[in-house]
Amino acid sequence: MPDVLTKRVIAAVSLCSAAVFLWAAVPVATQAPTGERTFLSRVRRLTVEGKRAGEGYWAPDGKRLVFQSERDPANPFYQIFVLDFATGDTKRVSPGMGKTTCAFFRPGSDEIMFGSTHLDPKSLQYQKDELDFRASGKERRYAWDYDPEMDIFAYSEKTGAMKQLTTAKGYDAEGGYSPDGQWIVFSSMRDAYNRTLSPAEQKQLALDASFFAEVYIMKADGTEQKRLTDWAGYDGGTFFTKDGRIVWRHFEENGLIANVWTMKPDGTDKKQITDFAAMSWAPYEHPSGEYFVFASNKLGFENFEVFMVDKAGTKEPVQITYTPGFDGLPVPSPDGTQMAFTSARAGGPGSAGQIYLAQWNHEAAMAALKAAGPRQTPKR
Amino acid sequence: MANTKHVVVAIAVSCLFASAPASSQTATSSRTRTQVETLASDKFEGRLTGSPGEKLAADYIISELKRIGAKPLPGMTDFRMPFTFTAGSKDGGTTLTVTKDAGGAQTFTGAATVQALSFSDTVEATGRVVFAGYGLVVPEAQNFGYDSYAGLEVKDKIVVVFRYFPEDADQKTRAILARYADLRYKAQAARQRGAKGMIVITGPNSPNAGTVVPMSFDTAIAGSGIAAASVSGEAFAPIMAAAGKSLDAVQKEFDSGNPHVAGFAIPGITVTLKANVIRQQQTGNNVVAYLPATTPLTGVVKPWVAVGAHYDHLGRGTTGGSLAGKEEANAIHHGADDNASGTATTLAIAEAFSTQPRKRNLLVAFWSGEELGLLGSAAFVAKPPVPLDALAGYLNFDMVGRVADNKLTVQATGTSAMWPKLLEQANIAAGFDLVLQEDPYQPTDVGSFNTASVACLTFFTGAHQEYHKPSDTADKINYEDLVRVGELASGVIKRLMDSPEAPLFTKVEQKTETGGRAGLRLFTGTIPDYASDVKGLLLGGVIGGGPAELAGLAKGDVVIEIAGQSITNIYDYTFALELLKIGQPAKVIYMRGTEKRETSLTPAARK
Structure with a gap:
């Protein structure tokens, strides 16, 4: 670094003729890891290209990651990409048109499931409208719009064919396969469109469609669709656990407080796992089957951090990340040694959120969970 | 670490x-x-x-x-x-001679008394003297209206200017004038108006009062087409005597920043500036x-x-x-x-x-x-x-x-x-x-x-x-x-x-030009973290005993406002520094973690 910088800035702000610096002598190397480094090490950034990326889910063999990213200059919405760790290359697996979200590898198969609006004839117009809006220099607060034309598809990597699994009017997305690849649990807002709504419900729909989202289950071919929840508030972010239950997050009616819940695949035995009086969401099970990782804004409305909680939810969750801004959507690798997550920590281009990968210290996690106190009841 | x-x-x-x-x-x-x-x-x-x-x-x-x-x-x-x-420049024996019309002359020499500015030509200039205030010209495009030479005739004259910019002007005025206070810019303004020489005096109300400007190391040297030197208070005394005013009073007038305070010709003397720069x-x-x-x-x-x-x-x-x-x-x-x-x-x-x-x-x-x-x-x-x-x-x-x-x-x-x-x-x-x-x-x-x-x-x-x-x-x-x-x-x-495909070059617009170096005369004792892209100025450290440390600032703090100026990047920070006055406390708002804090920082003079 040359003198130019020095002349212009550094000299002005740091020039010092007589100060004695002692920082170099501080023995930082002997400190035990603190904060995020207690559990996460060698944090690295996986996605760089594009405005934002997120929701990275692992292939069952841990060699690839499927994620959503806004990186096509012609499409301002998420498309689905698969990242190959061996080559560093990514390829798009979604149609390129419309909006997509929440991809998931089907175990024992060449299929990848995701939600997509590409069949909506208006989808190209929406792309253009959004691009025009952005070109006008305006910024809007990022918000997911629960497009009612979103349906779940299974994409075959072998043939490139797209199999439509849901057809109901209303947002169908946020799905996960069962460990044997035979079932899909997902979230749907079809309840807002398949019956006559009361005036109050119509008002609610205009205000926030996600209020009508409920958890559904179906076979991997789209048959035997069945509703599992029936209460006010947004239910979604659904995944199977190793022991055959379902974990998801349930929003309270006010749309501000969410918590992690589990239930049996038939919809019975619902159990609340977290109780923060905050937005706690995006739960995912560690492959040990011992605990869930999830995101919560307990520490500030826009400051999401990753937490973990014991499987039964009997203890107070343990904080994992500490970066201001967004850290969330944690997904451990199939072997449990790594964790992919989404974070806005980098700042700069693409700072809206990118996917990161870190080594995961399972032993430290188990010790911290063991040491955690009993679950507290928040003041409301 | x-x-x-x-x-x-x-x-x-x-x-x-x-x-x-x-x-x-x-x-x-x-x-x-x-x-x-x-x-x-x-x-x-x-x-x-x-x-x-x-x-x-x-x-x-x-x-x-x-x-x-x-x-x-x-x-x-x-x-x-x-x-x-050009590896460097040094003064090769610059002299200043003040000759009275009434007879009698005084010659000054020696680096502490009269010293060429590093960009000066090696040339002799003789002429009558005009005091042009701070020697500042704000380009018309700025729509601000400040020209130290308005109404002055300086062709073939030796102009005298103060170093820096008006000390007592309001913040906005100082912010604008600071950008044009670089001595190289002042010399250019004088030359463009036909002046043969420029003499710089550091006024009694400014930092480094009465001392010559250090010969800075400037590799971008090219002849500036003018004889330019700074002088000490001692060497400047006979010029002020001819003007019949005190330097202190003259500076006070110009320090208001009022664009209508005019410069003036100094009668009764001729000045010879022999500038000598060895490159x-x-x-x-x-x-x-x-x-x-x-x-x-x-x-x-x-x-x-x-x-x-x-x-x-x-x-x-x-x-x-x-x-x-x-x-x-x-x-x-x-x-x-x-x-x-x-x-x-x-x-x-x-x-x-x-x-x-x-x-x-x-x-x-x-x-x-x-x-x-x-x-x-x-x-x-x-x-x-x-x-x-x-x-x-x-x-x-x-x-x-x-x-x-x-x-x-x-x-x-x-x-x-x-x-x-x-x-x-x-x-x-x-x-x-x-x-x-x-x-x-x-x-x-x-x-x-x-x-x-x-x-x-x-x-x-x-x-x-x-x-x-x-x-x-x-x-x-x-x-x-x-x-x-x-x-x-x-x-x-x-x-x-x-890949047969090569990256297509995209021109990135340069962010707002940083302020003139005149603002860099004060010392805050902060060490910005240049690798950071956080909104605000992330401090990589503070100088022990410096103003920032005394104000309670520490490594990791993010400064978001100084003296009413919001700070989103290093450029804003440099710009804001120009608005500060040595010895005058400035309000600093910063983030420590997620907590917003406020303190008062008193900039010191930089030597």
Whole structure:
């Protein structure tokens, strides 16, 4: 670094003729890891290209990651990409048109499931409208719009064919396969469109469609669709656990407080796992089957951090990340040694959120969970 | 820093098993370590451009290039590409003579009394005298209306101006005037109005009152077409006597910033200014080599990829740029991170590609003169031995040896839309916690290539406490991660070489120009973290006992407002500094973690 910088800035702000610096002598190397480094090490950034990326889910063999990213200059919405760790290359697996979200590898198969609006004839117009809006220099607060034309598809990597699994009017997305690849649990807002709504419900729909989202289950071919929840508030972010239950997050009616819940695949035995009086969401099970990782804004409305909680939810969750801004959507690798997550920590281009990968210290996690106190009841 | 122990262990292990079949990473790491230790050793004396130490360093780099099998560029027989530059300037005995019409003359000489400004011509100027206030001219385009020369006739005259800008003007006025207060700019304004000479006096109400302006080291020297000097209060006394006013009273009038306060002719005297500046021309050497393509792509318009790093440093820190404390003044500035680290990384990349098939030529450059203002790379792009539009891209390495917590900053990514994708692909294997900055207007050689419209990147691991100090030594380098920086870059280069498509250069608009240097006369004791892209100014540290520390600011704080000016980046900060007054407390709002705090900082004078 040359003198130019020095002349212009550094000299002005740091020039010092007589100060004695002692920082170099501080023995930082002997400190035990603190904060995020207690559990996460060698944090690295996986996605760089594009405005934002997120929701990275692992292939069952841990060699690839499927994620959503806004990186096509012609499409301002998420498309689905698969990242190959061996080559560093990514390829798009979604149609390129419309909006997509929440991809998931089907175990024992060449299929990848995701939600997509590409069949909506208006989808190209929406792309253009959004691009025009952005070109006008305006910024809007990022918000997911629960497009009612979103349906779940299974994409075959072998043939490139797209199999439509849901057809109901209303947002169908946020799905996960069962460990044997035979079932899909997902979230749907079809309840807002398949019956006559009361005036109050119509008002609610205009205000926030996600209020009508409920958890559904179906076979991997789209048959035997069945509703599992029936209460006010947004239910979604659904995944199977190793022991055959379902974990998801349930929003309270006010749309501000969410918590992690589990239930049996038939919809019975619902159990609340977290109780923060905050937005706690995006739960995912560690492959040990011992605990869930999830995101919560307990520490500030826009400051999401990753937490973990014991499987039964009997203890107070343990904080994992500490970066201001967004850290969330944690997904451990199939072997449990790594964790992919989404974070806005980098700042700069693409700072809206990118996917990161870190080594995961399972032993430290188990010790911290063991040491955690009993679950507290928040003041409301 | 948390990795230090780990690194030491890793190095110890690599030494133990040096004879065993080592991984390529270990072999490269050991070679890189040797190169950094050699370049940063006392023998090379800080590698000041034009010095014997620089020549030794160039010889060493050339021996490494020969070992690797790189060649001089096509049509050349030598790896060295010399360029000349002005190594410094000193006063050669400037004199000022004040002759009264009524008879009698006084002559002043001696560096503490009358000293040429570094950009002055060596020329004699004689003429009547006009006091032009602060000598400030705000261009009409600014729509502000301030011209110290309004209503004054200065053709063939000697103008007298105050240093700096009006001390008592309101903040907005000061902010605007500060931008035009650079003495070089004032001299230009005087010359454009026909003045033959300019005399600068530091007013009694300003910092450094009554003293001459130090002869700054200015490599961008070109004749300014005017005799220009600063004088002490003593030498200025006979001029004020002729004016029949006190300097203090005159300054007070101008200090209001009121544009209607006019300058005036000083009757009864003629002044002769004999300005004498001695400029020292020296020669620096870039070292440039290449690895020819083994299986060239056919039909591509950009058959070259370039990598480079500057290998020069500050010598003993005597010619500017040093941040050494008093107790280590004149010591060898080792420059292990700045930039033996980048030099070794560039060599490692060349070595890696020397044994691989190459579809494009790899140009490998080692710049000198970087610390003096990107002189070597600027000379290269001014007279490129390879057409610049034949370069698919240029990758620069400057201060890459201090990877901490796996963080690596890549700058100038805005120069092509292709960089994020290439970096994403290459980083999957390299595995850094990457931070991207689009801005290519960086104070390193990447700036020369951006100006020349070449798609470029520069890699940087952040500023640190040893920056530009003798203590930037080889033992503080993180070798394991330094090798990985080269691996990331090699991943990008490999893809650049293999693809028939070359990155399309995109011009990034330069952010608002920083303020004039006049604002830099005050001292706040903050050390900005340049690698950060947080909103606000992240403090990498504070100077012990400085105003910032006294105000309670600490490393890690993010300053978001100073004296009512919101701060979103380093440019805003520099600009805001211009508004502050020495000794006058300014309100500072900052974030400590998630907590918003407020304090009061009192800037001190900078010598």
